[in-house]
Amino acid sequence: MELKSLSSEEEIADSSSPILLARERPVEILLVDDSPANLRLLQEVLKRTNGRTHLNVVWDGEETLTFLRQEGPYAGAARPDLILLALNLPRKNGRAVLATIKSDPELKFIPVVVLATSEAEQDIRQAYELGANFYAHKPAGLDAFLHMVQALMELWLTYGRLPSAE
Numbered sequence: 815m816e817l818k819s820l821s822s823e824e825e826i827a828d829s830s831s832p833i834l835l836a837r838e839r840p841v842e843i844l845l846v847d848d849s850p851a852n853l854r855l856l857q858e859v860l861k862r863t864n865g866r867t868h869l870n871v872v873w874d875g876e877e878t879l880t881f882l883r884q885e886g887p888y889a890g891a892a893r894p895d896l897i898l899l900a901l902n903l904p905r906k907n908g909r910a911v912l913a914t915i916k917s918d919p920e921l922k923f924i925p926v927v928v929l930a931t932s933e934a935e936q937d938i939r940q941a942y943e944l945g946a947n948f949y950a951h952k953p954a955g956l957d958a959f960l961h962m963v964q965a966l967m968e969l970w971l972t973y974g975r976l977p978s979a980e
Contacts, residue, residue, distance in 0.1 A: 840868040841971055844894035846878045846911065847871075847929070848903055855956070856898070859963045867971070870894065875906025879914060882921055896970055897926045899946075901937070909944060916945030923977055927966065 845856055853871055860867045870891065872878045878899075881888040897915070901908035908928065915921045925947040930937060933951050941949045950966060953959055 840866050841896065842892045842894045843867055843869050844878075844881065844897045845869060845871045846873075846875075846897060846903065846908065847900040848873045849900070852900070852929070852952075855959055856963055859960060859967055867967075868892070874904040875908065875911045877905075878903075878911050879906070882915065882918075882924075894924055895976060896974070897924055899926050899928050901928060901930045901932070901941070909940065912941065912944045912946060925970075925974065925976070927970075 843860070845853060847853065857869065860869055870881065872881050880886055881891055882894075884891050884893075899908050899912060903911070912926055912928070915924065915926060922945070926945070927948045927950055928941045928946045929950050929952050930941070931952050932938075938949050948966075950962060953962055
Protein backbone atom coordinates (compact mmCIF):
# COMPACT_ATOMS: atom_id res chain seq x y z
CA MET A 815 0.00 0.00 0.00
CA GLU A 816 1.38 3.37 -0.97
CA LEU A 817 1.22 6.21 1.54
CA LYS A 818 0.19 9.54 0.11
CA SER A 819 2.22 12.66 0.65
CA LEU A 820 0.94 15.05 3.29
CA SER A 821 2.60 18.05 1.73
CA SER A 822 -0.55 18.96 -0.19
CA GLU A 823 -4.28 19.27 0.46
CA GLU A 824 -5.18 15.91 -1.10
CA GLU A 825 -7.18 13.45 0.91
CA ILE A 826 -5.37 10.68 2.80
CA ALA A 827 -8.36 8.38 2.65
CA ASP A 828 -11.46 8.80 0.57
CA SER A 829 -14.43 6.62 -0.24
CA SER A 830 -12.35 4.50 -2.64
CA SER A 831 -9.65 3.77 -0.05
CA PRO A 832 -9.36 0.23 1.31
CA ILE A 833 -9.32 1.68 4.80
CA LEU A 834 -12.15 0.25 6.85
CA LEU A 835 -14.13 -1.21 3.96
CA ALA A 836 -14.56 -4.52 5.78
CA ARG A 837 -15.62 -2.94 9.09
CA GLU A 838 -19.30 -3.00 10.06
CA ARG A 839 -19.06 -0.34 12.76
CA PRO A 840 -16.77 2.59 13.47
CA VAL A 841 -13.43 1.67 15.02
CA GLU A 842 -13.34 2.96 18.58
CA ILE A 843 -10.07 4.76 19.31
CA LEU A 844 -9.10 6.05 22.74
CA LEU A 845 -6.49 8.80 22.79
CA VAL A 846 -4.80 9.21 26.15
CA ASP A 847 -2.77 12.40 25.92
CA ASP A 848 -2.73 15.72 27.74
CA SER A 849 -1.62 17.62 24.64
CA PRO A 850 -4.36 19.54 22.81
CA ALA A 851 -1.98 19.85 19.82
CA ASN A 852 -1.68 16.06 19.50
CA LEU A 853 -5.46 15.78 19.71
CA ARG A 854 -5.94 18.27 16.87
CA LEU A 855 -3.44 16.43 14.68
CA LEU A 856 -5.06 13.06 15.31
CA GLN A 857 -8.50 14.52 14.60
CA GLU A 858 -7.17 15.84 11.28
CA VAL A 859 -6.08 12.35 10.22
CA LEU A 860 -9.19 10.57 11.52
CA LYS A 861 -11.69 12.91 9.89
CA ARG A 862 -10.34 11.62 6.57
CA THR A 863 -11.64 8.12 7.34
CA ASN A 864 -15.14 9.32 6.42
CA GLY A 865 -16.72 8.73 9.81
CA ARG A 866 -15.56 5.18 10.12
CA THR A 867 -13.67 5.89 13.33
CA HIS A 868 -14.89 7.24 16.62
CA LEU A 869 -12.41 9.05 18.83
CA ASN A 870 -12.68 9.33 22.60
CA VAL A 871 -10.14 11.42 24.50
CA VAL A 872 -9.04 11.33 28.11
CA TRP A 873 -6.42 13.64 29.54
CA ASP A 874 -4.80 11.75 32.43
CA GLY A 875 -4.07 8.27 33.73
CA GLU A 876 -6.81 8.11 36.35
CA GLU A 877 -9.46 9.22 33.85
CA THR A 878 -8.19 6.55 31.45
CA LEU A 879 -8.87 3.76 33.91
CA THR A 880 -12.29 5.19 34.77
CA PHE A 881 -13.11 5.25 31.05
CA LEU A 882 -11.87 1.71 30.42
CA ARG A 883 -13.75 0.33 33.42
CA GLN A 884 -16.87 2.15 32.18
CA GLU A 885 -17.40 3.86 35.53
CA GLY A 886 -18.97 7.18 36.49
CA PRO A 887 -19.48 9.47 33.51
CA TYR A 888 -18.19 6.72 31.21
CA ALA A 889 -20.74 4.07 32.23
CA GLY A 890 -22.06 3.81 28.67
CA ALA A 891 -18.73 4.22 26.89
CA ALA A 892 -17.82 1.78 24.14
CA ARG A 893 -14.78 -0.39 24.75
CA PRO A 894 -11.94 0.91 22.54
CA ASP A 895 -10.54 -1.17 19.69
CA LEU A 896 -7.24 0.69 19.95
CA ILE A 897 -5.58 2.83 22.62
CA LEU A 898 -3.06 5.53 21.72
CA LEU A 899 -1.20 6.19 24.96
CA ALA A 900 1.23 8.96 25.91
CA LEU A 901 3.68 8.10 28.67
CA ASN A 902 3.95 11.45 30.44
CA LEU A 903 0.49 11.97 31.88
CA PRO A 904 -0.79 13.80 34.94
CA ARG A 905 -2.19 11.95 37.98
CA LYS A 906 -1.07 8.48 36.85
CA ASN A 907 1.69 8.09 34.28
CA GLY A 908 1.29 6.12 31.07
CA ARG A 909 3.55 3.30 32.25
CA ALA A 910 1.32 2.64 35.26
CA VAL A 911 -1.77 2.82 33.03
CA LEU A 912 -0.22 0.36 30.57
CA ALA A 913 0.69 -2.07 33.36
CA THR A 914 -2.86 -1.89 34.72
CA ILE A 915 -4.44 -2.46 31.30
CA LYS A 916 -2.26 -5.44 30.48
CA SER A 917 -2.80 -7.08 33.89
CA ASP A 918 -6.60 -6.78 33.73
CA PRO A 919 -8.31 -9.83 32.15
CA GLU A 920 -11.07 -7.61 30.71
CA LEU A 921 -8.71 -5.09 29.12
CA LYS A 922 -5.51 -6.93 28.24
CA PHE A 923 -6.50 -7.74 24.65
CA ILE A 924 -6.99 -4.09 23.69
CA PRO A 925 -4.00 -3.10 21.58
CA VAL A 926 -2.01 -0.25 23.07
CA VAL A 927 0.22 1.93 20.93
CA VAL A 928 2.58 4.07 22.96
CA LEU A 929 3.15 7.50 21.42
CA ALA A 930 6.29 8.97 22.96
CA THR A 931 8.88 11.65 22.34
CA SER A 932 11.59 9.53 23.95
CA GLU A 933 13.92 7.42 21.85
CA ALA A 934 15.75 6.11 24.92
CA GLU A 935 16.30 2.35 24.79
CA GLN A 936 15.22 2.06 28.44
CA ASP A 937 11.84 3.70 27.74
CA ILE A 938 11.22 1.55 24.67
CA ARG A 939 12.19 -1.65 26.47
CA GLN A 940 10.05 -0.81 29.50
CA ALA A 941 7.00 -0.09 27.35
CA TYR A 942 7.28 -3.48 25.66
CA GLU A 943 7.96 -5.23 28.98
CA LEU A 944 4.74 -3.70 30.29
CA GLY A 945 2.81 -5.07 27.32
CA ALA A 946 2.78 -2.32 24.70
CA ASN A 947 1.80 -3.65 21.29
CA PHE A 948 3.76 -0.95 19.49
CA TYR A 949 6.06 1.91 20.47
CA ALA A 950 5.92 4.89 18.12
CA HIS A 951 8.32 7.79 18.39
CA LYS A 952 6.52 11.10 17.90
CA PRO A 953 8.64 12.91 15.35
CA ALA A 954 9.23 16.64 15.53
CA GLY A 955 7.46 18.64 12.90
CA LEU A 956 3.86 18.72 11.79
CA ASP A 957 4.23 16.88 8.47
CA ALA A 958 6.32 14.08 10.00
CA PHE A 959 3.85 13.61 12.85
CA LEU A 960 0.86 13.59 10.50
CA HIS A 961 2.58 11.08 8.23
CA MET A 962 3.40 8.79 11.19
CA VAL A 963 -0.19 8.88 12.48
CA GLN A 964 -1.60 8.37 9.00
CA ALA A 965 0.65 5.34 8.41
CA LEU A 966 -0.28 3.90 11.80
CA MET A 967 -4.00 4.36 11.15
CA GLU A 968 -3.78 2.86 7.65
CA LEU A 969 -1.99 -0.21 9.00
CA TRP A 970 -4.29 -0.72 11.97
CA LEU A 971 -7.57 0.16 10.30
CA THR A 972 -6.89 -1.92 7.21
CA TYR A 973 -5.27 -5.02 8.68
CA GLY A 974 -5.72 -4.99 12.47
CA ARG A 975 -8.07 -7.54 14.03
CA LEU A 976 -9.10 -8.28 17.60
CA PRO A 977 -10.34 -11.51 19.13
CA SER A 978 -14.13 -11.76 19.47
CA ALA A 979 -15.66 -10.82 22.79
CA GLU A 980 -16.60 -13.89 24.79
